[in-house]
Amino acid sequence: MILNSFKYLLVAIFIGITSIKAQSQQPNIIIFFTDDQGFGDLGCYGAKGFETPNADNLASEGIRFTNFYVPATVCTPSRAGILTGRYPKRSGLHEAVLFPFSENGLPLQEYTMAELLKDAGYETWCVGKWHLGHKEEFMPNNQGFDDFFGVPYSNDMDNYYYARSDFQAPPLPLYRNKVLVEHGPNQEFLTTRYTEESIHKIKNRDPNKPFLLYLAHNMPHVPLHVSPKFKGKSTLGLYGDVIMELDWSIGEIVNTLKAEGIYDNTIFILTSDNGPDLGSAGPLRGKKAQTWEGGQRVPGIVVWPKKIPKNEECKEPLSTLDLFPTLARFAGAHIPDNLILDGKDVGALWLNPKTEKLKARPFFYYARNGGLEAVRYGKWKLHIKKSMGWDQIKLGDFELALYNLENDISELNNVAEKHPGLVKKLKSLINEHAI
Known part of the structure; x- marks a missing residue:
């Protein structure tokens, strides 16, 4: 009886020490x-x-x-x-x-x-x-x-x-x-x-x-x-x-x-x-x-x-x-x-930042008004509309815009007309993103 109690005590102590050790590694x-x-x-x-x-x-x-x-x-x-x-x-x-x-x-x-x-x-x-x-x-x-x-x-x-x-x-x-x-x-x-x-x-x-x-x-x-x-x-x-x-x-x-x-x-x-x-x-x-x-x-x-x-x-x-x-x-x-x-x-x-690569996945950009305005996938970013940051009086209505962020970090060169297939693919990502 005493031996069993002692064994249970040892088990409890071991579990407690293991728990503390695990937490110390966190x-x-x-x-x-x-x-x-x-x-x-x-x-x-x-x-x-x-x-x-x-x-x-x-x-x-x-x-x-x-x-x-x-x-x-x-x-x-x-x-x-x-x-x-x-x-x-x-x-x-x-x-x-x-x-x-x-x-x-x-x-x-x-x-x-x-x-x-x-x-x-x-x-x-x-x-x-x-x-x-x-x-x-x-x-x-x-x-x-x-x-x-x-x-x-x-x-x-x-x-x-x-x-x-x-x-x-x-x-x-x-x-x-x-x-x-x-x-x-x-x-x-x-x-x-x-x-x-x-x-x-x-x-x-x-x-x-x-x-x-x-x-x-x-x-x-x-x-x-x-x-x-x-x-x-x-x-x-x-x-x-x-x-x-x-x-x-x-x-x-x-x-x-x-x-x-x-x-x-x-x-x-x-x-x-x-x-x-x-x-x-x-x-x-x-x-x-x-x-x-x-x-x-x-x-x-x-x-x-x-x-x-x-x-x-x-x-x-x-x-x-x-x-x-x-x-x-x-x-x-x-x-x-x-x-x-x-x-x-x-x-x-x-x-492993030198060797590990992430699988391409979409990232969605929501505007201040809550609307979904753009998506990034890999190096590409597609804007479908713009509620802020666009002077409609000077520039007219916002047109669909595609940017290669790898070589155009400042989003200055709209290449949407050159990549219609890519535009279609990115638009479908936005359409499928239902929350």
């Missing part, structure tokens, strides 16, 4: 998500007028993607996409953005990345801008995040009067979990406060659990704000100062990971929610709110020192939709069998 995950930062707004992507040494060093530690996309041209739908691995239309958040008077948000039946990783044993933290519903039922604590510190929507909505709706927004609310802790915080210090909060969470984490940190900075969304220590630092003015402070934030978090001895087993993902408003899209055509490349192709850096090779540039097309299934793979998380995902597991590419 990588920590940080998604550093900026707001309206363009493809050309980092030094390693050709930025001028300011320096981003921490982002550039991060790129040298892993993979810098040059065909990295978000599934929307503006804030809310892009955030829905990164957290669900699904085109925003599936969650009904594909049109425009949510406002302080909006009654809806990310539906609770959506299975978020935070819920996925929490079910796999992760601590889950959201710091910064949420913008997926400010009503309590839609806030981060009800969407899989253990802790939240930040604001529920964009910083330009602070105390804003919406004349069409006759609605006066309140001062920008700052929350800690479900508790409103401050009205109209001084935005000069938001980047600093989010960084300090993130560092605090990392230092005070449960040592027996891996963590997800979703750090969604408000900047460089207008109105621009920067702390006094970075004011006047760049030769590009306030915008450059703001980017330099975001770069400082990257450095502070990386330094903390190293000091805690967990940098090597942390996946650090740096990207933006859409193209620039005030910043640079580099050689790309268009900007935020447009389905030209400048509106949806963004910086994309992925680092995992323990697994991913250093100093790689990868031209394979992928998007934030791919993060959900890829991170699930590396975290050992189970994706429900009935969950429809639009992203693909690209983990093999992350581990």
Whole structure:
């Protein structure tokens, strides 16, 4: 009897140790998500007028993607996409953005990345801008995040009067979990406060659990704000100062990971929610709110020192939709069998960027009004209509346009007439894409 009890105890201890060991092998995950930062707004992507040494060093530690996309041209739908691995239309958040008077948000039946990783044993933290519903039922604590510190929507909505709706927004609310802790915080210090909060969470984490940190900075969304220590630092003015402070934030978090001895087993993902408003899209055509490349192709850096090779540039097309299934793979998380995902597991590419090639697949571009305007397949991109970024008075009605993005990154040479068969094929992809 005593012997059997002892055997059961040994088995329980073994199972517990095995579980802890398995969790210790799971990588920590940080998604550093900026707001309206363009493809050309980092030094390693050709930025001028300011320096981003921490982002550039991060790129040298892993993979810098040059065909990295978000599934929307503006804030809310892009955030829905990164957290669900699904085109925003599936969650009904594909049109425009949510406002302080909006009654809806990310539906609770959506299975978020935070819920996925929490079910796999992760601590889950959201710091910064949420913008997926400010009503309590839609806030981060009800969407899989253990802790939240930040604001529920964009910083330009602070105390804003919406004349069409006759609605006066309140001062920008700052929350800690479900508790409103401050009205109209001084935005000069938001980047600093989010960084300090993130560092605090990392230092005070449960040592027996891996963590997800979703750090969604408000900047460089207008109105621009920067702390006094970075004011006047760049030769590009306030915008450059703001980017330099975001770069400082990257450095502070990386330094903390190293000091805690967990940098090597942390996946650090740096990207933006859409193209620039005030910043640079580099050689790309268009900007935020447009389905030209400048509106949806963004910086994309992925680092995992323990697994991913250093100093790689990868031209394979992928998007934030791919993060959900890829991170699930590396975290050992189970994706429900009935969950429809639009992203693909690209983990093999992350581990072997020199040799691994992705099978060609369509990527669809949804406009700010929710309409489907373009598709990319391989090196080809077909535009079928244009709601923004086209001057109809000067240029007339928009005509169907086909571009070879491999040798025409700026989308200047419409070759639709030369490739009627290809146009037909790409149009059929759009017609078959029914959500």
